[in-house]
Amino acid sequence: MKRVKRGPWRAGTIGTAMAAADPSRPRLTTSAMIASIAAEGQRTEAAPFGHALVEAARERPEILGMTADLGKYTDLHVFGAAYPDRYYQMGMAEQNLMLAAAGLAHEGFVPFVTTYAVFASRRTYDFISQAIAEEGLNVKICCALPGLTTGYGPSHQATEDVAIFRGMPDLTIVDPCDALDIAQATHAIATHDGPVYMRLLRGKVPMVLDEYDYRFELGRAKLLRDGADVLVVSSGLMTIRALEVAKLLEAEGVAVAVLHSPTIKPLDEATIVREAARAGRAVVVAENHSVIGGLGEAVAGALLRNGVAPPLFRQVALPDAFLDAGALPTLHDRYGISAEAMARSLRGWLQHRRP
Numbered sequence: 001m002k003r004v005k006r007g008p009w010r011a012g013t014i015g016t017a018m019a020a021a022d023p024s025r026p027r028l029t030t031s032a033m034i035a036s037i038a039a040e041g042q043r044t045e046a047a048p049f050g051h052a053l054v055e056a057a058r059e060r061p062e063i064l065g066m067t068a069d070l071g072k073y074t075d076l077h078v079f080g081a082a083y084p085d086r087y088y089q090m091g092m093a094e095q096n097l098m099l100a101a102a103g104l105a106h107e108g109f110v111p112f113v114t115t116y117a118v119f120a121s122r123r124t125y126d127f128i129s130q131a132i133a134e135e136g137l138n139v140k141i142c143c144a145l146p147g148l149t150t151g152y153g154p155s156h157q158a159t160e161d162v163a164i165f166r167g168m169p170d171l172t173i174v175d176p177c178d179a180l181d182i183a184q185a186t187h188a189i190a191t192h193d194g195p196v197y198m199r200l201l202r203g204k205v206p207m208v209l210d211e212y213d214y215r216f217e218l219g220r221a222k223l224l225r226d227g228a229d230v231l232v233v234s235s236g237l238m239t240i241r242a243l244e245v246a247k248l249l250e251a252e253g254v255a256v257a258v259l260h261s262p263t264i265k266p267l268d269e270a271t272i273v274r275e276a277a278r279a280g281r282a283v284v285v286a287e288n289h290s291v292i293g294g295l296g297e298a299v300a301g302a303l304l305r306n307g308v309a310p311p312l313f314r315q316v317a318l319p320d321a322f323l324d325a326g327a328l329p330t331l332h333d334r335y336g337i338s339a340e341a342m343a344r345s346l347r348g349w350l351q352h353r354r355p
Contacts (some may be wrong), residue, residue, distance in 0.1 A: 027312075032327035033151030036204050037237050039244075044204040045179035049142060050078025052186035053112055056217075057083055063190060064104060066090060067114045068097045074114035074144045075202050094119045098127040102219055105137035110190065117143035117158030117199060121165060132170045132195050137197050142186075146175070146236065147288030148197035148318055148335060152189040153325035159318050163293025163297030165197050166265055173265040174198040175235040175295075178218070179205040181262055184216035192218055199236055208240050214260075221268040223275065230282040230350060231275055231310075235261050235295050239314065240262040245346060254350065257281070264295050269302040282350060283313035288337060291317040314349050316342050 011267075038044050047130070057063040057079065065071075066088040090097040094115055101111040120143045132139045140153035143158070150156045165173055171346040174196060176185045182201060191197045212224045224239070225246060232242040239260045247300035259275050261268060276283045283303070285296040296315040303310070318335050332338040336345060 004036055006220045007181075012117040027243050028214055032329060033325070034328070036214065037149060037201065037240075038204060043207040045183075045207050046204055047075035047078050047202070048179040048205050049186055049200055049202070050075035052183035053079045053190075054082045056187050056190045057086065059259075060190060061086075061112050062108060064088065064109050066097060066101055066104075066111050068092055068094045068119065070115050070144070073116075073147045073202065074200060075140065076112070076114045079112075081197075090264060094124045094214065095127045098124045098141075099131055101139045102131035102135065102137055105132070105139050110138045110261065112140045112142055112190075114142050114144070114200070117146045118156055119143075120197070121158060121161040123169075127165060127194070128171075129168055131223070133168050136170060136194055138193065140189050141197045142200045144200045146201075148323060148331055148337065149201065149237070149288070149328070151326050151328045151331055155219075156268040157323050159290045159323060160293065160314070161197075161199070162264055162287075162289050162295070163216045166298070167294060169266065170194060172196045172218070172263070172264070174218070174262055175264055176262050177236060177260060178240040180207060180209045180214065181216055185218075185262065188216055188218045197283070201237065206240055207251045208243060209260075214222075216262060219266050219268060221261040221263070221271045223271075224258045224260050225256070228278075228281060229255045229258035229277045230284055230346060231257045231259060232273045232284050233259045233272060233295070233299050234285055234286040235264060236288045238288050238337060241337060241339050241342055245343045248339065248343045249346065252280065252347075254346075255257055256346070261295065264298060267268040269301060269306070272299055273306045273308055276310055277308045280311060282314070283310040284314045284316060284346060286337075286342065289317060290320055291315055292320050307347050312349060314345070316345060 059176045064086050065076050067076050069092045071077040104111050146158050176182045234242045241256045285299045288294040
């Protein structure tokens, strides 16, 4: 296979090039590399994880907060301000962080551990496996910057974290969608017996699911809206995108159902199989993750095992590649996970599906 040579990157290069190609686009600056995923004018909640953890800790004195020099950047600083005697700053030593959390869990505490998703999945995998998962300990690993939620390039883009962790026995994997989902999921995993890996959106997080009478339940997928033409199974921020796309295509006469699957492991196969088995409806899986090893392949495996063959099956996901650095909105367009790019993909697929 021919290796694609990556050229040098300069701050603002991608955003500037895109603006030059289309003068109507605003020129995006380096600050857009860390932009919120919220659309302009969209309702947001600040630090939903940190505030939910403070609420949970009021009733549960065994809850601790631990981080590897990233409290401010994972919203754990909110917990640290409320409970300074239960907050542990471990420094830039992620492996020690996981081992210390395991030791505290052995003593009956429930550590909520935060870092970036790339550091937890790449640097500490063996420590999580041997010291936490194999022991079945109550450590909750909550990690910011999942998938393509930063423009800082492959060193910070955790595009393969779900694939890495799906193979770890007895580890629950959660990928919440918005501020409501994060807050409810935080409470749910606090009471769950066993280790959890949760992908975390930070800062000003969109508030979307309160419009859909939604309630997070660990291990359950929820149908947010129905539609006869295509079923989108999604997790994380891609559920926000799927709902945006459903509204866009509704105006074009295309009925899109959205099934939100915030728990990736264990997967709610029964609900996914039931919804995917409806006659004549295409199935698209949307995830903020590599096309390899994530929700898409988990859903495909469930359908195959249960003898369900939709007329069309496709994935909206990140490519199996090291992604570029640059302005985050531009990268979402480039790699197909913006609402506009996803809508284009669905239109093309539905035009060519078999009867």
